[in-house]
Amino acid sequence: MTATVLDGKAVFATIKDELRARVARLAEQGVVPGLGTVLVGDDPASKWYVGAKHRDTAELGINSFRHDLPASATQAEVEAVIDQLNADPAVTGFLVQQPTGLDEFALLSRVLPTKDIDGLHPMNLGKLVLGEDGPLPCTPIGCIELLRRYDVPLDGAEVVVVGRGLTVGRPLGLLLTRRSENATTTLCHTGTRDLAAHVRGADVVISAAGRPGLITRDMVKPGAAVLDVGVSRVDGKIAGDVDPAVAEVAGYLTPNPGGVGPMTRAMLMANLVTLAEQQAASR
Numbered sequence: 001m002t003a004t005v006l007d008g009k010a011v012f013a014t015i016k017d018e019l020r021a022r023v024a025r026l027a028e029q030g031v032v033p034g035l036g037t038v039l040v041g042d043d044p045a046s047k048w049y050v051g052a053k054h055r056d057t058a059e060l061g062i063n064s065f066r067h068d069l070p071a072s073a074t075q076a077e078v079e080a081v082i083d084q085l086n087a088d089p090a091v092t093g094f095l096v097q098q099p100t101g102l103d104e105f106a107l108l109s110r111v112l113p114t115k116d117i118d119g120l121h122p123m124n125l126g127k128l129v130l131g132e133d134g135p136l137p138c139t140p141i142g143c144i145e146l147l148r149r150y151d152v153p154l155d156g157a158e159v160v161v162v163g164r165g166l167t168v169g170r171p172l173g174l175l176l177t178r179r180s181e182n183a184t185t186t187l188c189h190t191g192t193r194d195l196a197a198h199v200r201g202a203d204v205v206i207s208a209a210g211r212p213g214l215i216t217r218d219m220v221k222p223g224a225a226v227l228d229v230g231v232s233r234v235d236g237k238i239a240g241d242v243d244p245a246v247a248e249v250a251g252y253l254t255p256n257p258g259g260v261g262p263m264t265r266a267m268l269m270a271n272l273v274t275l276a277e278q279q280a281a282s283r
């Protein structure tokens, strides 16, 4: 058996078509969404991610406002840029690219919750816990959307998430257990005693541990869907958490790159367009 490829790049192309239609409808009402980004420092990966987000906005006819600050930028300087973006009516929503090396909780908390297209503001994470509507974190919702587009069922499925970070693992657990997803979710992490035993029982495995080759062929149930969120660099190339031999046993597998990464960008654009629609409706 060779796993069906969960092609995030192809799904993002389809989502871009859907978003172009929504952006055109907003234009008829005189609204052009605007994306703001804040990048601190020279990390090549972060620069690439921010550049990719601005290329996406250009393709979709969305305005963008880019603020690149040096690695020497202070907390106060970054907060001043956040205040500027909060106050700018042309900016529908914005994000601070992580990592910044600064107090990220303070930065996230300073973004207006109504402009938080990353869905990572404490109030929006609180809404997720409470089951209230609000912007949802992009990578977790991108994983769920990718499975949905390939008709991989989550209802009643056993899902193992590996990793408990704020941007992926922790919100994924909350999202997957919502009534709308209805999955039974186990959140594993570095303290999990027998990871293989957990993974072996899973219909869906989502690994966001950042440990190259962590999920091996022998750990995966035949036919399971496996999503590789891990991004490590080995000899300058992206190495995921999932050993390539998993493709021989899994039913579905994301490539990495080309799987969850493009879905993260897709959901960011979708969050932005949704916010613009909400703002247009409340004018």
Ligand SMILES: Nc1nc2c(c(=O)[nH]1)N[C@@H](CN(C=O)c1ccc(C(=O)N[C@@H](CCC(=O)O)C(=O)O)cc1)CN2
Pocket: 045, 048, 049, 052, 095, 096, 097, 098, 099, 118, 138, 139, 167, 238, 256, 257, 258, 259, 260, 261, 262, 264, 265
């Ligand atoms: N404020 C945020 N910071 C970070 C987030 C986030 O959601 N919000 N997530 C990651 C980085 N990230 C988005 O910002 C991101 C990661 C990967 C990709 C992507 O398209 N990757 C490509 C490969 C890119 C390459 O070759 O290096 C792929 O997987 O095909 C986009 C966005 C941390 N920071």
